[in-house]
Structure formats: C-alpha cells, structure tokens
Amino acid sequence: MVRDIIELSDLTKKYGSFAAVDNLNLTIRKGEIFGLLGPNGAGKSTTILMMLGLTDPTSGSVKVCGIDSTSNPIEVKKKVGYLPEDIGFYDDCTGLENLMFTARLNRIPYKEAMQKAGHLLDQVGLSDEVKKKTGKYSRGMRQRLGLADVLIKDPEVIILDEPTLGIDPKGVQEFLELVIQMRNEKELTILVCSHHLHQMQQVCDRVGIFVKGKLIAEGDINSLSQKLFSARPFMIEAGISHDSNVVSDSGGKVFKEEQLNDALKNINGVLSVNLENNVFQIGCSHNVAPEIAKAIVVSGAGLNFLYKKEYGLNEIYNRYFEGGE
Amino acid sequence: MKYITAISKEVNNMDNLVKQVLQRMDKWELKIRQFFGRLNISDRNRNNDGIIHPFRVIVNKEISDHVKSFRFIVLIAIIALTCLGSVYTAIHNIGSSIKPNDPEGSFLFLRLFTVSDNTMPPFFVFISFLGPLLGIGLGFDAINSEQTRGTLSRILSQPIHRDYLINAKFIAALTVISILFFALGFLVMGAGLIATGIPPTAEEFMRIVFFILLSIIYVSFWLNLSILFSVRFHQPATSALSCIAIWLFFTVFYTMIVDLITKPLTPSEFATAQQVFNYETIKINLLRILPSELFSEATTTLLMPSVRTLGPLTMEQVYGAIPSPLPLGQSVLLVWPQVTGLIAATILCFVLSYVSFMRREIRSR
Numbered sequence: 001m002v003r004d005i006i007e008l009s010d011l012t013k014k015y016g017s018f019a020a021v022d023n024l025n026l027t028i029r030k031g032e033i034f035g036l037l038g039p040n041g042a043g044k045s046t047t048i049l050m051m052l053g054l055t056d057p058t059s060g061s062v063k064v065c066g067i068d069s070t071s072n073p074i075e076v077k078k079k080v081g082y083l084p085e086d087i088g089f090y091d092d093c094t095g096l097e098n099l100m101f102t103a104r105l106n107r108i109p110y111k112e113a114m115q116k117a118g119h120l121l122d123q124v125g126l127s128d129e130v131k132k133k134t135g136k137y138s139r140g141m142r143q144r145l146g147l148a149d150v151l152i153k154d155p156e157v158i159i160l161d162e163p164t165l166g167i168d169p170k171g172v173q174e175f176l177e178l179v180i181q182m183r184n185e186k187e188l189t190i191l192v193c194s195h196h197l198h199q200m201q202q203v204c205d206r207v208g209i210f211v212k213g214k215l216i217a218e219g220d221i222n223s224l225s226q227k228l229f230s231a232r233p234f235m236i237e238a239g240i241s242h243d244s245n246v247v248s249d250s251g252g253k254v255f256k257e258e259q260l261n262d263a264l265k266n267i268n269g270v271l272s273v274n275l276e277n278n279v280f281q282i283g284c285s286h287n288v289a290p291e292i293a294k295a296i297v298v299s300g301a302g303l304n305f306l307y308k309k310e311y312g313l314n315e316i317y318n319r320y321f322e323g324g325e
Numbered sequence: 326m327k328y329i330t331a332i333s334k335e336v337n338n339m340d341n342l343v344k345q346v347l348q349r350m351d352k353w354e355l356k357i358r359q360f361f362g363r364l365n366i367s368d369r370n371r372n373n374d375g376i377i378h379p380f381r382v383i384v385n386k387e388i389s390d391h392v393k394s395f396r397f398i399v400l401i402a403i404i405a406l407t408c409l410g411s412v413y414t415a416i417h418n419i420g421s422s423i424k425p426n427d428p429e430g431s432f433l434f435l436r437l438f439t440v441s442d443n444t445m446p447p448f449f450v451f452i453s454f455l456g457p458l459l460g461i462g463l464g465f466d467a468i469n470s471e472q473t474r475g476t477l478s479r480i481l482s483q484p485i486h487r488d489y490l491i492n493a494k495f496i497a498a499l500t501v502i503s504i505l506f507f508a509l510g511f512l513v514m515g516a517g518l519i520a521t522g523i524p525p526t527a528e529e530f531m532r533i534v535f536f537i538l539l540s541i542i543y544v545s546f547w548l549n550l551s552i553l554f555s556v557r558f559h560q561p562a563t564s565a566l567s568c569i570a571i572w573l574f575f576t577v578f579y580t581m582i583v584d585l586i587t588k589p590l591t592p593s594e595f596a597t598a599q600q601v602f603n604y605e606t607i608k609i610n611l612l613r614i615l616p617s618e619l620f621s622e623a624t625t626t627l628l629m630p631s632v633r634t635l636g637p638l639t640m641e642q643v644y645g646a647i648p649s650p651l652p653l654g655q656s657v658l659l660v661w662p663q664v665t666g667l668i669a670a671t672i673l674c675f676v677l678s679y680v681s682f683m684r685r686e687i688r689s690r
Contacts, residue, residue, distance in 0.1 A: 045688070052482055055686040074484050082482035084689035088475020092393075104382045105483040149479070161689070 005030045005157055005189045006051065011060035013046050013213075020046045022213035023060070033183060033190045035204035037197065043213040044193040045085065048159055052082055065156055078106070081150030081158040085165065087142060091135030095126055095145050098134055099152055106153040113152070120148040124178060140171035147178060157189045158182075164199050176203050236289055238280040239304035240296060260299040267291045278304075379485045380493055387497030391463060400462050401505065404455050411448045412513050415440045416520040432650065434525040435532060435628050437517040448513060449624045452506075452540050453617055454576070459505075460547030461568040463498040466561035467491075467552045468682060473561070478689040491682050495545075495552060495675065502544050510537040528653050535657065536627050542667050543620040547572070549674035556678045556685070575615050583611045605637040619667050623660040630656060635663075 006028040013021040021043040028034045036044050049055040050062050053073025062069040069076045089098045096117055103113035121127050124144040129137065137145065143163060150158050160179070164172045180203055183190055194200050200207060201221060208218040217224055240260075257275065264273045264280065269288045274281040282292060289306055296303045377385075391397050415437050422440045423433065441447040446454070468491065471477040481487060510533055518524060525533070550571065554564035587608045592600045612618045626632045630650030634642075651659070 049686065049688070054478070054481060074486065077482055077484040080482075082478070084475065084478040084482070086475055086689060087479060088477075088689075089479075090390075090476060091474070101382070101386060102479070102483060104377060105379045105480070105485055107376050107379065109376050153483070 003030045004028070005065055006191065007061075007063040008047070008051075009061055009063075011047070011050065011062060012058045013043070013050060013055070014058045019213050021050070021057075024213070024215055026208060026215060026218070028189060028191060030189050031183075031187055032205040033180075033192065033203055035200040035207040036191060036193045036210055037195065037200060037207050038193075038210035039195055042210045044210055045161055047210075048082070048161055048191075048193065051159065052077060052080060078153070079156045081153060081155035083143075083146045083150045083158065083160045083163060085161040087146040087149070089134035089137075089142065089145065089149075092133060094131055095121065095134055095137070096130045098145065099149055102149050103152050108153070116152055117148070120151055121145075123182075124148045125174075140167045140175070143167060143171075143175060144178070147175070147182070151182065151186075154186075155188065157191065159191045159193075161193045162195075163192065164194065164196055172199055179203060234284050234287060235309040236282045236284060236287075236292060237305075237307045237309060238282065238292055238296060239306075240278055240280065241302040241304050260296065260301060263295045263299055264292060267295060379483070380489050383480075383485075383489060383493035384497045384500070387493055388500060391497060391501045396462055397501070400459050404451075404459065404505075404509070407451045407455060408448060408509055408513065410445050411441065411451055412437060412516055414442055414445045415447060416517065418442045419521065432529060432630055433521065433523055434514070434517060434529045435630070437513060438533070438536065439625075439628050449536070449621075449628060453543070453620050453624070456540060456544040456620075457547040457572045457576075457617075459502065460498075460544040460549075461551045461565065461572065463501065464494070464548040464551035465555055465565040465568050467494040467498075467555045468678075469555045469559055469561050469564060472559065475689055478687050481687050487683060488679065491552070491556075491679060495549065498548050499541070499545055502548070503541050506537050506540050506544075510534075531653055532627050532630070532656070535653075536624055539620065539623050539627065539660075539664065539667075542664070542671060543616065546616050546667055546671040546674065549671050549678065553674050553678035553681075556682045575617060579615055580612065583608065586611065602637055609636055613663075613666070616667060616670055619663040623663040623667070626656050626660045632656075633659075635659065 004027045006026070008024050008026045011021055011024040011026075012019060024043075024047065036047070038044050046055065050057045051064055051069055053069040053076060056070055064076045065079050067075045067079075089095075090101070093101070099117040099120070100113055103117060104110070108116065118127070118130075121130055124147055126141060126144055126148070129141060134142065134145065147163075150160075163179070164175060167175060176199060179190065179192075182188060192200060192204065204221075206218070206220050207224070208215050209224075210216070261273055261275065264270060264282060267284075267288055268291075269286050270282055270284045270292075272281075272283040274283075287308065289308060293303060293306055418440050419433065419436050422436055438448040468477070471480070471490075477490075480490060514525060514530075514533060547568075551564065551568045554567050555561070558564040558567065587604070590604055590607065592604050596604075613622075622635050626635065630653075631648070633646070633651060
C-alpha cells in the first residue's frame, strides 16, 4: 500500500522579509528514500525543523503520518527520528548511556531499552566501543551512534540532515549501506538532506532539488535528467595531442587542427565542434564516437581520450545551482 | 560470684534492650517502606513497567551531571571550607559575645551563624557572598552548552515538551542547592551542639530552617539569572562573564553609585527630623534594589531576634518599646516584603528565560 507519509502544502517560512522556504509542496511516500538536495542556505534544515515542530511555519501546513506537526509536535516526534547535522552527545557518558537516555525519554522500559540498545549498537558496528566515552568517538562513529540513537524509538520515518558531512569516503559508503539496510529491514521512510550529489545518487529513490526556498525539480534521477536535457544533443569530448611521431613541418600544426576540425564537422550527425585546450567538444544528434575516433586517428593526431558525457546529478545540480550560493 | 551474676544480668538486660530497639527499628523500617511504597504507587510518574516519566529522566540526569562535575566539587569545597572557618571562629568567640542583660542571651545557638571576631566574616555573610557564585556556577551554561554540544536538537526531537528541558534544569539545580544548604546548615548545628553542649530550642531551630530556605531562594535568584543568560547568549563564557559582571556590579559598584546619588541630598545638620527621615528612606529604598541587600536584611532579622525594624525609626515609635527579642512570627512578618521581593525577582528571571527559550528556534549547533 502506497501512502503519503509526509505532506507539505504551501509551506512558507519567513525571517523578516526573507523567505527561507517559499510555498513548498512536497509529498513523500511510505517506504521510499527521498533526497532533498540543495546548496547551503537553501532552506532544507528549516523545512526539517518545521516537520518536527521545532519551529513554526509562517503559513501552510506540515503533516507527518497524518498528524499536524505544528499543533501536535509530540505525536509527530514519537514517530519521527531525526539525526541533526553534526549530532552531539554527552561527551562524558558512554555510547550506551547516551542511547539509554534517549530510550528513556521515549518511555521505553529499562530492560527492553537495554536489549534494544545492545542490539542496535551491534548493528551499527559499535559493540566494541560500548564502554568508551562518546567524547573520544571519531566523527564516523558518532554518526553511526546517531543512527542507533534515531532507531531506538522504532520510528516510522527518519530524517537525516547532512548525514555524510565530514566522514571519510569509506565511512560514507558504510553509513549509506547501513541506511539502506535499515530501510529494507524496518520498512522505514527516509528523508535525506544533503548537498553531496553522488552519495545521494547511490541511495535515493527520488530526489527533490531545492534552491532558495523553492523546490525546482522532483523525481527520480533518470526522469530528471531526461526532462532537463532531452532537447540537448549528445556531448562527446575528445582530447588530442600532437607530438612525437607525427611528422611536423613549420605551420603544419594550425593546418592540421583546421583540417581535423573540418573532418569532424563532415561526419554525419555532428552538430557543433569546439576546440579548447586540445579538447574537442563535439555536439552530435546521436552517438558517433567510432567515426570521431576514426577521423582523429586518420588526421594523424594522437587521441588521448574519448568521453561521452552523462547527465548525472552533477550536471543537473550545476544547471540549477549556477549562482545558487 | 555475686558480682559476676550481677554483671551477666546486666548484660542480659542490655541484650534485651538492644533486641527491643532493633525490633522497633525493624518495625519502623517496615513502616517507612510501606509509606514510600504507597507513595510510589500513587506516584503517577512511575508505573509497573519501570518506566520513568521523561521529565524525571532529565532531572535525574541533570542532578547526576551536577554532582559529578568538577566545577561543582570545587564550589562545594570553597563553600565547605569557608563555612568551616566561620563556624570555627564563631565557636571560639561565642562565649565572649554574650554580654549580661543581652536580650538575645537566650538565643545562644543562633550566634553560631552570626558571631565573628572580625578576622573572618560570619556564616550568613559567607552565604550571601558565595551563594551567588554557586547559583551562577550551576546555571550559566544550562542551555547554551547543550546547544554548543549539539545535544539540544537531539533532546528536543524526542517526544517531550520543550519546557521539560528548562524546567528540569531549574529543578535539578534547585534540588542540588537545597540538599547542599540543608546539609551545611544541619552540620553547622551539629558542630555547635557538640562544641557548646546546648541544644537549640524549637524556635531557634525554626529560625535556622527559615534562614536556610531564604538562602535557597536567594541562590535560586542567581541561578535563574544565569539560566536566563544561558538562554540569551550562545557562548557559555559570555553568559558566565555577564553573570559575574552583574554580581560584581551589585556587590561592589552599586553601593558606590547609591552613595554618589545620595550625597548631594544629604540634609544639613539643621535639617528637620522629617528631612532626615526622608533622606534615609530614599537611601535604603535605593539599596533595596539589590537582592543581596534584601537577603542580608531578611537574614539578620531572622538570625538576630532583637532586630525590630529594617528602616529608620522615629523616637516616638521607639518610645515605650521593651528591648526584648521578637517572636518568630513577628520576625517573619517583618521580612515578608524582602522575601516577596526576592521570590518575585527569581520568578521574573525564570519567566523571561522560559519565554525566550520557548520562542526560540532550535537549530543544530
């Protein structure tokens, strides 16, 4: 059964005359991992705070699991686990004590909480560090403890705010795998906020791109790139070199490049050719990479690389965020 | 042989006595247990599954944080040492402090808290001086340290009301202060009991209890002021410094300023009684803005039963009065305005910090 678990409608938050979140409409379905992407200061964190009732919206409504977050934040907070950006723990307590504190704030009976905490610490791979004070934890360990802390109340939804910030690539990989594993085991709905595109590309079912308080695009990554770049031609980049084994006479260089330029333009399907720093940017209507390679080789230039540009999240991002920050 | 049987009889008697006492203690223990058991059952904060109400969880945690913290140990050490010193001097001078026909002669025990030989201030002056430090020490980083540690948003994203946190901070610090002061006060009383051999009368005991309660209110004023600053300022250092600045201003500079203001108003030596009276009233009312002034007025009245008034008196009013100590009820009546003022200031600080905490947006770090 697919059900909308987070519904934001006409959500607006203004600080003075500045609109941090501007008429946001968004629905997140049960069981999906949704990535909210945007540059710093786009209003992602503000949106999350409004979902948890930690700040009041100027207008519009937030509903999480069908409960209004503004008027009934306690009920919402029972169902939502929130991992804040750069989560903090009581440094002079151990990881277990920190977890137990959260558990008991959620009215989980002592024995049950102990069991759960032990199990979760095991799952996030911290069972060896139970007795260690959190002040001595590394950034990655703190983040994993944060995930355990979020999961101890058996939430229906978890919200992760910049979860991969400041963790090394291996740690990020492990953390994201952990998130996906948790989702699969517990049928959670996950909302991730980030500006790290590639990491989100790995885990998110759907993404929303959020700039200056507005959601400018929404959907899974394939459909997003199709929507944005369908009108654009293929882009093929070819790096060439002209050295060594090519016999050169005086002025031959310029002549050769022009010759190659013409040769490339004559290939059927090529729309535009552009040379910059020994790299040809070739726009074409369909994939003509083999012909291009052939033309370059025939012209006598060395072919360094031939690369078909994919429109990943990065391009989508750049397209939208130009001047975003 | 006769002696031996007598001794063994005595021993048997003693044995029986001890047994009886033990039995009685057992009974009492049972009764106490039953009493607390009943309390627990009627306590809506706790139910059968061992679930503690989240508010209690936070309070417990805060108390244990306070008690374990190095800062608190240092504060306790300072206070305990100074109290020890002042009690020591008081016990030494208590004999010479009583003059014949002294109306306070019957309140020997209270002298433990007020007597000194000018090398060391008496107990109650120490409390009025170090109490603020204790209050500030317990509260100046209440909220902003949670913010800088990043735990604030984590706690508030749990299903609890937002005011639980600030209320729990206040209640925890108040509990710690109360226990500390009652312990200190009773220890001083115990020391006095051992040193002088004279037990306190019921009235003296009540006066001391009132004094301790008053000290707790006074310290909780400073506690709330520092909590207010901890909500307003993001850096614990800033809030600690501003609290200490206010404390210094109140203890050192304010009286100087009052002197400066009232100097031009000083009546000439030919002034009428009314003018002098007005001048004194203005001066004392200006001073009464100080919480420490309110506290010291209230404590002197409570600890020195012969204090009959806290403002200027005309000869007419004094005329015919018998120089005898006031009964407890009258002393309490006399300090009622001071106590009310202190409580009002405390509540004002708490309300301000409560409102600004409830309205603020909880950001991570």
